Amino acid sequence: MSEETSISSPSVITPEHPSVVYSYKTTQTNNARWLYLEDIYQKFYRPYIYDLGGTYIEDVADYWFQYKTDLISGVFLLHIFVLNRNDGPFSVAITTTNVMEFEKKSSCVFLQSSLKEFKFPKVKELKQNYLATFSFKEIDVELLKGKQFYIPITFIVNELDDELVERVKSKHDFGYLLKEPLCSDFTIEASDGYKFQVHQALLAESSEVFKAMFKDETAESQRRYLKLSDVSKEDLQCVLEFIYTGTIAEVENCNIFNILQLADQFNLGGLHDLCQYVLTQHLSTDNALETLQYADFYNAGFLKKATLKMIRNNKDIIKSSMFKELKSVELARELCEYLAL
The missing domain is CATH 2.60.40 (Immunoglobulin-like)
Structure with a gap:
């Protein structure tokens, strides 16, 4: 209390x-x-x-x-x-x-x-x-x-945000190592050429994908270098901030759709949860169909459920041109079945 x-x-x-x-x-x-x-x-x-x-x-x-x-x-x-x-x-x-x-x-x-x-x-x-x-x-x-x-x-509302952050926050805050990469042993390069000096141990602890990369004899582990040609400096900064600190201080300034994609790609469960929460808070009739496609494609179950509920309560959404552009036939069928409930 x-x-x-x-x-x-x-x-x-x-x-x-x-x-x-x-x-x-x-x-x-x-x-x-x-x-x-x-x-x-x-x-x-x-x-x-x-x-x-x-x-x-x-x-x-x-x-x-x-x-x-x-x-x-x-x-x-x-x-x-x-x-x-x-x-x-x-x-x-x-x-x-x-x-x-x-x-x-x-x-x-x-x-x-x-x-x-x-x-x-x-x-x-x-x-x-x-x-x-x-x-x-x-x-x-x-x-x-x-x-x-x-x-x-x-x-x-603010306390609710704090509860979510605490739920996904790491036991220790290593943000200082991201700002001053003392003893870094790996480099990740963003699409614009910006290079982040990082620590394999922290990345492997946060992500099974990174753990497998460093454990196996991959080209990345041999060279201690990873190029992410389709990830911007800003998006990569947000992902690394979460890995090092357990949260993102200015999450509202991130491209959350992009971060959700990266969280799914690198199996970052806590970041995946945080993205779903933020997107749910910004859900509207204007972005519902776009959000539904992202939620479906990137395995965001909670976000998908919230979006389906919004569309069912605002059925005029499916009259928009966005509905005709749904790429997944299975998703369109699932949406129609949900609306018929």
Whole structure:
């Protein structure tokens, strides 16, 4: 749990506001600030599990919230749960106080905004994750009659990125050896002639492809030199930075499609995962078909699944000229079958 943060109660808010999670309204995950619990007064007297609503990235479902009401010995309990639509880590912050604030100029009631963060490091798709429980006395519930009830919440996007980086990060950071290649014993040349002085041990530890190259009596191992005629200096720099440090400091500045290709080519699993995550975060209706082709060709299963979901939720994508340019007949068939589900 992190330090407490807060969200100011808005002067005017409705369930249709972009920051409110409610029903099947497509609230963007990075905009989500409030959970709206409709008819909460009645539902306190009808203990059950209720769907609350979800958040999205573009039009792709990202998270889904549920809540459960209980009445035990005169105490009304409200339990909040979140389901993640994809495998992987995430962090969410929610208030943990039951102190209510009443908006005088409207019928809105807000739980006091003092957020605490909850981290979920390794979570399977569609797992129901418990967040918080709030308890109320009968007099509190009576005050909610006819009111719109909001609970403050937010997703910690930066912390999510940190979790992913930690998952793929190496035990040691050897970035200084890439900047000052002390005791280097191998040279890799990019397409523009730029040469990187590297260390066979680090490359072999990160990649089975490099390990096999150095172990066998290949021309590269004999000459201690590898020419990558189709790889730019910038792309090679990103790959080597990951090998030496376990991450890429400015990953947004990399050509991620190219890096995904190289990660697949050299069997760099952690880099492959990182590329899929970055491309998923930038997935849109404009690039979905292009991304799908890359994901299919370079064995990016997670990215492929997210892209198929986006296309199924935005079927007009297949009306674009890009659909006719799909090179893989098998992929086109797979896409059509997925849309028919």
